[in-house]
Amino acid sequence: MNLSALPDRYRLILCDLWGCVHDGWRIFPGVPETLAGWKSEGRTVLFVTNAPRSAAAIRGQLDRLGLDPALDDGIVTAGAAGLAAVQGRPVGFCGTPEDRRDLEAGGLIVADAGFSELACAGLAAGETVEDYASRLADWRAADVLVHCLNPDRIVHHQGQLMICAGALADAYEALGGRVIWYGKPYPAIYDHALALGGVTDRSTVLAIGDGLQTDMAGAGSYGIDAIFVSGGIHAGEQPRFPDGWRPIGIVPDLGTLAPART
Known part of the structure; x- marks a missing residue:
């Protein structure tokens, strides 16, 4: 063809x-x-x-x-698909400050503690999945439902590999955590x-x-x-x-x- x-x-x-x-x-x-x-x-x-x-x-x-x-x-x-699913109720948040500002402008309500659901948009620049080990364990212990707003695992950014939310969600599922995937x-x-x-x-x-x-x-x-x-x-x-x-x-x-x- x-x-x-x-x-x-x-x-x-x-x-x-x-x-x-x-x-x-x-x-x-x-x-x-x-x-x-x-x-x-x-x-x-x-x-x-x-x-x-x-x-x-x-x-x-x-x-x-x-x-x-x-x-x-x-x-x-x-x-946008994930935001529509959690809109109207407070959830935890994981991602860059820029991601948070954008999603909050669209109606995301972020709870910094005491949440049972979490919107995962990604990792901060330079962070690795291993950096989240203790937080992943805490979320699993509290049976937090993670909404993965980016199923990508890695992307190329300015010639560098950048870890995305999907990699973190994979690690959480490996611990037995619950994840809803969007995208x-x-x-x-x-x-x-x-x-x-x-x-x-x-x-x-x-x-x-x-x-x-x-x-x-x-x-x-x-x-x-x-x-x-x-x-x-x-x-x-x-x-x-x-x-x-x-x-x-x-x-x-x-x-x-x-x-x-x-």
Whole structure:
């Protein structure tokens, strides 16, 4: 299949951000051209991200990176999905001060003590899962229900690997703790994206991402086609896809998918 000329049936494209569009520092080469090509073909393009923040916060980040907002039709975030689930009642919080301010602006009520639920948006810069050993044990002893607002385990940030909320949630589950996961690969975020895109026929949807546990596993379980970006978080690895499912193609980067000029 010529992936630079996608079949016309794909009317809704669900595109991952981190590792595909940018690395937190810059927009990858060729990405604007790819997005512009899809838009010129009349396709709907939604960014679907496991970021634990609001869509407005992610839009602000893309603006700062210089990506033209006319190149997409909206943003779906794991943070918004998780926020909707805990809104209206006080919960504990784990994440950066920036994450907290953004989610509180959206209605998150943070309890610093005595909570039975916790919104986990991530770790502070430089922290490791091991740094949370005592807190994880305390939460488990209190049977705290953790809402994981970012299922990603790691991402590339300015050339560095950064540990995400999913790694902390994994460690908590290993202790027997209860976790509710939001974002890819879980179906709620895809349901929301298809509703936003005005699509009900899953055969018209194409997911694009660089995460095997998130983007590819999510597309496979949801029953939609996908393209795997091999140069992202799994660069240099031999990809292993869900049993009985394969993406329609593998590309090194999103720029490769720019429609061919005629």
